[in-house]
Amino acid sequence: MVGFPLLLIPLAVYNIIVFLMPGVSFTEPLIKLTLMSGEEWQITLSDMLLAAGVLLLLLEIIKAARPGAKYLTDHLLSLIVFGAAAAEFVLWPKFGTSTYCLLALLALVDFISGIALRTRRRAPAVAAAPSARAGRSAPVTSDAPQSQPIPAPVAAPSPQPPAAPVPPAASVAESVLVDQTPPKPSVASPDLQPGNQPPSDTPKP
Numbered sequence: 202m203v204g205f206p207l208l209l210i211p212l213a214v215y216n217i218i219v220f221l222m223p224g225v226s227f228t229e230p231l232i233k234l235t236l237m238s239g240e241e242w243q244i245t246l247s248d249m250l251l252a253a254g255v256l257l258l259l260l261e262i263i264k265a266a267r268p269g270a271k272y273l274t275d276h277l278l279s280l281i282v283f284g285a286a287a288a289e290f291v292l293w294p295k296f297g298t299s300t301y302c303l304l305a306l307l308a309l310v311d312f313i314s315g316i317a318l319r320t321r322r323r324a325p326a327v328a329a330a331p332s333a334r335a336g337r338s339a340p341v342t343s344d345a346p347q348s349q350p351i352p353a354p355v356a357a358p359s360p361q362p363p364a365a366p367v368p369p370a371a372s373v374a375e376s377v378l379v380d381q382t383p384p385k386p387s388v389a390s391p392d393l394q395p396g397n398q399p400p401s402d403t404p405k406p
Contacts, residue, residue, distance in 0.1 A: 204264060204275045206282045207257040208308045211250045215304065218246070219295045227300055247300035254307045265315045276315050283308035 218225050227250075230243035261279075286305035289296040 204272075204278075206275070206278045206308075206311070207261050208254060208279070208304075208311050209282050210257060211254045211304055212282065212286050212301075212308070214253075215250060215296075215301055216289075227298065247298075250300060251303055254304050258307050258311055261311045262314050262318075265318045276312065276319070279308065279312040279315055283312050
């Protein structure tokens with residue numbers, strides 16, 4: 202929603218008085234108030250317009266300070282209001298007064314304050330975006346100590362019997378050669394032939 206530039210109201214009132222009511226004076230007192238000191242305070246039309254401009258400028262700053270307020274169109278309208286007021290102050294003789302100069306200055310303050318507040322709101326948002334993405338990607342760690350799982354006891358390996366020593370290759374070859382030697386022929390004793398029995402020492406009956 203586009204905000205209405207409130208500083209346009211006192212400027213429009215000044216233009217209405219200049220063009221439609223040329224006999225009205227901005228310096229003649231409209232209200233007279235007696236203060237506690239006894240001094241008489243005279244309020245003119247110029248004073249009322251300036252006071253209205255200050256109060257409306259305060260409302261404009263409050264509107265600009267709200268989150269999501271003051272879109273680009275609002276800044277553009279404030280710039281147009283200031284440009285028109287400055288052009289009337291410079292080009293038209295009836296607007297060349299201190300009252301209208303101060304009203305144009307209030308319009309300039311409205312434009313600059315809106316730009317400054319928008320820049321200050323954008324800087325924290327840009328800075329918070331990377332940190333929010335990093336917070337979503339990084340795991341959440343807490344300072345409280347977490348319980349660690351207790352490892353199960355590992356059974357000791359049973360002792361293995363010592364391996365038999367491997368004989369060297371030369372000993373294995375020699376044993377094979379010894380096993381392959383042909384057996385020697387045995388010579389029977391003549392005393393042990395079947396026909397020859399050994400004499401017995403026992404006498405025959």
